[in-house]
Amino acid sequence: MLDVSRALTEYGGPWDTRLAAHLLRRAGFGGSQAEIAAVADAGMQASVARLMHPLPDALPVAPDGDISFAPGPPVDPLQRRNAIIRTQLWWLNRCLHSMSPLQERMVYFWSNHFTSGINQKGITPQMMVDQYTLFRRFALGDYAQLTHEVSRDPAMLHYLDGIANRAQHPNENYARELMELFTMGVGNYSEEDVRQAARAFTGNTVDRSTGLYAYNPRWHDDGIKTFLGQTGPFTGDAVVDIIMQQPVTARFMARKFLRAFVYDDPEPELIDALAATFRASGYNTGRAMGVLLRSNVFYSQRAYRALVKSPLEVAIGAMKMLGANEVGVRTLGALGVMGQIPMQPPNVAGWPGGSLWLNTGTYLARLTYLRKLVMFKPAAQSSVAMMAMNANMPSGMDPQIYASPASHLGSPEMWVAGAVQNDPVSVGERIVDTVVQGDATSQQSNDILHYLSTDGVGNRVALSGENFEEKVRGGVSLAMALPAYQLA
Amino acid sequence: MGNRRQFLQQSVGAFAGFLAIDSIFGRAARAASAITTPGSAGVRTLVVVNLQGGNDGLNTLVPYGDPSYYRVRPTINVPAGEVLRIDSELGLNPNLAGLKALYDAHRVAILQGVHYPNPNLSHFRSTEIWQTAAPERIIETGWAGRYLDTAGLPKSDLFKGLAIGPILPKMLVADATDVPTVEGFRMGTFGGTRSEQAHADQILNGSGTSYPFQSPYLSLVQEVEHDANASANALPHLVAGYKPAIQYPTTPFAQGLNLAAAVIAAGVGTKVIYVSLGSFDTHTGQRGTQDRLLQQFGDGMKAFYDDLAAHGLDGDVMTMTFSEFGRRVEENANRGTDHGTAAPMFVIGGGARGGVYGDHPSLTDLDFGNLKWHTDFRSVYATVLQRWLGVAPEPVLGASFDTLNFA
Numbered sequence: 001m002l003d004v005s006r007a008l009t010e011y012g013g014p015w016d017t018r019l020a021a022h023l024l025r026r027a028g029f030g031g032s033q034a035e036i037a038a039v040a041d042a043g044m045q046a047s048v049a050r051l052m053h054p055l056p057d058a059l060p061v062a063p064d065g066d067i068s069f070a071p072g073p074p075v076d077p078l079q080r081r082n083a084i085i086r087t088q089l090w091w092l093n094r095c096l097h098s099m100s101p102l103q104e105r106m107v108y109f110w111s112n113h114f115t116s117g118i119n120q121k122g123i124t125p126q127m128m129v130d131q132y133t134l135f136r137r138f139a140l141g142d143y144a145q146l147t148h149e150v151s152r153d154p155a156m157l158h159y160l161d162g163i164a165n166r167a168q169h170p171n172e173n174y175a176r177e178l179m180e181l182f183t184m185g186v187g188n189y190s191e192e193d194v195r196q197a198a199r200a201f202t203g204n205t206v207d208r209s210t211g212l213y214a215y216n217p218r219w220h221d222d223g224i225k226t227f228l229g230q231t232g233p234f235t236g237d238a239v240v241d242i243i244m245q246q247p248v249t250a251r252f253m254a255r256k257f258l259r260a261f262v263y264d265d266p267e268p269e270l271i272d273a274l275a276a277t278f279r280a281s282g283y284n285t286g287r288a289m290g291v292l293l294r295s296n297v298f299y300s301q302r303a304y305r306a307l308v309k310s311p312l313e314v315a316i317g318a319m320k321m322l323g324a325n326e327v328g329v330r331t332l333g334a335l336g337v338m339g340q341i342p343m344q345p346p347n348v349a350g351w352p353g354g355s356l357w358l359n360t361g362t363y364l365a366r367l368t369y370l371r372k373l374v375m376f377k378p379a380a381q382s383s384v385a386m387m388a389m390n391a392n393m394p395s396g397m398d399p400q401i402y403a404s405p406a407s408h409l410g411s412p413e414m415w416v417a418g419a420v421q422n423d424p425v426s427v428g429e430r431i432v433d434t435v436v437q438g439d440a441t442s443q444q445s446n447d448i449l450h451y452l453s454t455d456g457v458g459n460r461v462a463l464s465g466e467n468f469e470e471k472v473r474g475g476v477s478l479a480m481a482l483p484a485y486q487l488a
Numbered sequence: 489m490g491n492r493r494q495f496l497q498q499s500v501g502a503f504a505g506f507l508a509i510d511s512i513f514g515r516a517a518r519a520a521s522a523i524t525t526p527g528s529a530g531v532r533t534l535v536v537v538n539l540q541g542g543n544d545g546l547n548t549l550v551p552y553g554d555p556s557y558y559r560v561r562p563t564i565n566v567p568a569g570e571v572l573r574i575d576s577e578l579g580l581n582p583n584l585a586g587l588k589a590l591y592d593a594h595r596v597a598i599l600q601g602v603h604y605p606n607p608n609l610s611h612f613r614s615t616e617i618w619q620t621a622a623p624e625r626i627i628e629t630g631w632a633g634r635y636l637d638t639a640g641l642p643k644s645d646l647f648k649g650l651a652i653g654p655i656l657p658k659m660l661v662a663d664a665t666d667v668p669t670v671e672g673f674r675m676g677t678f679g680g681t682r683s684e685q686a687h688a689d690q691i692l693n694g695s696g697t698s699y700p701f702q703s704p705y706l707s708l709v710q711e712v713e714h715d716a717n718a719s720a721n722a723l724p725h726l727v728a729g730y731k732p733a734i735q736y737p738t739t740p741f742a743q744g745l746n747l748a749a750a751v752i753a754a755g756v757g758t759k760v761i762y763v764s765l766g767s768f769d770t771h772t773g774q775r776g777t778q779d780r781l782l783q784q785f786g787d788g789m790k791a792f793y794d795d796l797a798a799h800g801l802d803g804d805v806m807t808m809t810f811s812e813f814g815r816r817v818e819e820n821a822n823r824g825t826d827h828g829t830a831a832p833m834f835v836i837g838g839g840a841r842g843g844v845y846g847d848h849p850s851l852t853d854l855d856f857g858n859l860k861w862h863t864d865f866r867s868v869y870a871t872v873l874q875r876w877l878g879v880a881p882e883p884v885l886g887a888s889f890d891t892l893n894f895a
Contacts, residue, residue, distance in 0.1 A: 121772075161771055161772065161822075164771070164772060164820075164821070164822045166821075168821070169820060169821035169822075171771065171820070171822070171826075172826065173771060173826075176609075176610070180610055186610065186613060191609070191856075263704075265704075301701075301702060302702075304701055304702075304703070305701050305702075305703040305705075305706075306703050306704060306705070307705075308705050308709075336654075337654070337671065338654075339654045339655055346655070347611060347612070347767075348611075349611075349612045354705075355661075355705065355708055356655060356656065358705075358708060358709065358712045359651070359655070359656040359666075359667070359668070359669035359712060359716075360666070360668040360669050360670065360712060360715055360716040360719050360720070361654065361668070361669040361670045361671055361716075362654065362655075362669065363712050363713065363716040364716050364720050367688075367716075438700060439699065439700055439701050440696075440699075440700075441695065441696025441697065441698055441699055442696060442698070443695040443696030444691055444695055444696050447687055447690050447691050447695055448687070448691075450687065451683060451684070451687040454683065455683065456681055456682045456683040474681070474683075474684045477684070478684065478687055478688060478691060481688055481691050481692060481713075482691065483699075483706055483709040483710055483713065484699070484701065486705075486709050487703050487705055487706070487709065
């Protein structure tokens with residue numbers, strides 16, 4: 001039973017590797033063995049404080065290479081494809097390398113809240129880059145202001161038909177989703193409110209030559225609107241302001257934060273408590289997240305491993321653990337098969353997540369991908385030269401990246417650092433600790449130990465320089481097939 | 489390929505060695521002995537096609553005889569001279585030639601004016617309503633999932649239901665049945681060396697029960713793991729003996745139907761298959777998008793039934809379409825249409841009685857610009873459950889609905 005008076009107060013219990021890994025899975029995309037150890041050493045307070053204060057980083061602020069679409073029809077499909085690939089890789093590499101993982105994690109959260117889709121409805125890769133940059137700027141910032149900004153965001157104006165919304169013929173798409181999915185939820189407004197809000201947002205558009213936001217007063221309906229009981233010559237900004245006056249808005253967002261970061265069936269009292277904090281802070285996302293990441297409920301047994309990892313968390317988490325230094329194009333394809341094309345949610349409601357991530361098909365796709373990643377070895381120079389002949393490859397891209405799930409991985413020795421290399425028990429324990437922080441049944445640990453200490457037909461073999469690398473790779477991929485690995 | 493019995497015997501023979509060790513193929517043997525009529529094995533399958541995004545009914549089944557249609561659709565109408573005529577009032581979109589051929593062979597029932605009380609114009613909620621058959625409240629299981637849970641089907645049948653695509657649709661979410669979700673003929677397997685695969689089988693089949701943590705998802709992950717491993721091992725064998733009798737179009741939709749045909753022909757007791765096509769959310773530039781998708785739909789269905797007929801199975805497979813809603817009667821300024829309400833459903837093959845059922849909703853007597861529905865989709869489900877799948881509809885739908893006479 002949830003004690004709501006204590007749920008959001010600061011956690012003061014024991015701090016260990018498991019909770020450190022839990023924090024990094026939720027407030028980032030997981031961590032390497034070294035990162036988890038550093039968080040375990042630093043303690044909860046210092047680690048959360050560090051996450052809450054993003055540092056400037058040297059990561060690219062835009063994709064590498066040409067992301068323009070060929071001007072006007074006929075569009076070159078290859079150029080379009082490659083521009084999208086570069087843009088997706090740009091973001092995934094930020095998720096992999098950010099020194100401020102919570103910041104990039106919040107970009108992911110906002111991108112699945114204020115959804116738009118790359119390569120849909122006239123959205124260009126540059127618009128997606130700009131939108132994700134906006135999400136990064138407001139990652140832990142003012143949610144009300146972010147909602148204002150999103151209403152003028154070119155990708156959003158395309159995605160939800162804001163560019164077709166004019167006084168002469170209003171288009172309700174954005175107005176409806178703003179209320180249904182971005183701020184209040186169904187049941188808190190009427191169909192008439194949708195129509196009135198659509199009128200208020202008219203005039204917002206995108207300049208076709210620059211792809212940037214523009215306002216056209218001739219398209220704006222400056223008449224009187226009645227929206228959520230208030231009457232006036234409202235603009236879109238006024239509509240957002242009125243939405244932010246509704247208590248239900250903080251509640252809607254509090255539920256969403258809890259479902260994304262704690263567990264996906266939060267108690268109503270817990271939602272109310274976080275909503276009160278969020279509203280009192282003036283919709284300061286950092287304030288709500290700071291309370292959440294330090295709270296008793298966040299470190300409770302009920303929250304531990306209580307969420308299903310999304311494909312993105314699976315892929316980036318595995319690459320962090322394995323020491324990958326760049327995301328490869330094969331990872332993009334695998335993410336699609338797992339059910340999550342980066343920057344392209346299935347619809348405006350975003351990826352629903354939870355149990356819907358897991359079915360026989362996507363589950364096998366996860367196993368297949370993880371195994372390929374663990375087994376990946378960079379190709380010899382001669383093969384790289386062969387790959388470079390691929391005419392479809394984006395110009396200037398490292399052929400290794402084009403043909404692989406990642407450009408380069410850390411060594412199997414590093415994955416089991418600290419283990420006694422010729423001792424299968426020690427190596428097996430280290431693998432189960434590194435991959436799932438010990439969250440396996442004793443039988444599962446024994447299965448992995450048995451694998452490490454036998455050959456293909458069941459005869460005992462010793463771990464040696466000869467089979468060490470192969471056995472560690474196999475053992476790690478088996479550990480990634482454990483149920484715990486699918487859970488965040 | 490000869491008749492159904494011959495086909496089954498051939499395919500059973502092709503992996504007889506496998507049969508002995510895997511109980512899921514017990515169903516194939518039972519099916520072979522249950523043949524009652526030529527061209528039918530007596531095992532009925534329902535294929536549900538989701539035309540997702542909200543398919544515009546008026547440009548699918550065109551009321552070309554009604555002058556109001558051309559008034560409300562001045563730029564995106566289908567000209568009367570182009571429709572595939574059904575009668576003096578109605579015709580199919582010209583891109584539905586494949587479907588029209590099936591209609592002319594009396595294999596297509598067209599049900600007009602279908603929707604539900606208090607229509608919801610949200611894609612997500614309305615899709616959920618169609619998939620859960622629960623307009624009044626949010627529930628966690630899908631109607632077909634509840635059917636699979638309650639129909640008394642053998643627990644060992646892995647492929648009782650099948651979702652084709654990347655995501656398990658809510659329609660097939662069940663309390664006690666895990667429905668395989670596959671995208672193609674080959675599911676991934678763990679692979680690796682024999683030793684790795686053997687140890688993976690051990691782990692994936694769930695070794696040990698005392699986990700050092702609790703999670704509401706732990707049992708789900710274990711179940712999916714087990715079923716994924718089992719169905720991945722089984723699927724290649726299931727479809728190994730299958731050769732399509734015709735060339736399917738290369739669209740993902742038609743390729744999905746090809747896979748559906750292969751699984752149906754394997755005779756492993758598959759009762760419900762889900763396939764989707766979209767997106768029909770044509771707010772702008774409707775004609776190009778919808779025409780392309782309707783062509784994929786019509787050509788896909790034609791190929792599917794030609795293939796099933798060649799395998800003697802067309803009498804065993806009924807297909808039912810749905811879409812979360814039709815679209816606004818009046819076109820918008822972007823040569824598109826906004827979210828609406830009632831639309832036609834198609835029921836194809838199996839026990840469907842060809843023809844048009846119900847009146848076309850009025851284009852002038854509207855409900856806030858939307859068509860007035862007259863047939864509750866749960867009556868269509870009730871009919872399919874009772875007359876095609878042979879179960880009482882009430883336990884699945886939670887209430888009693890009139891059945892219709894299209895089947």
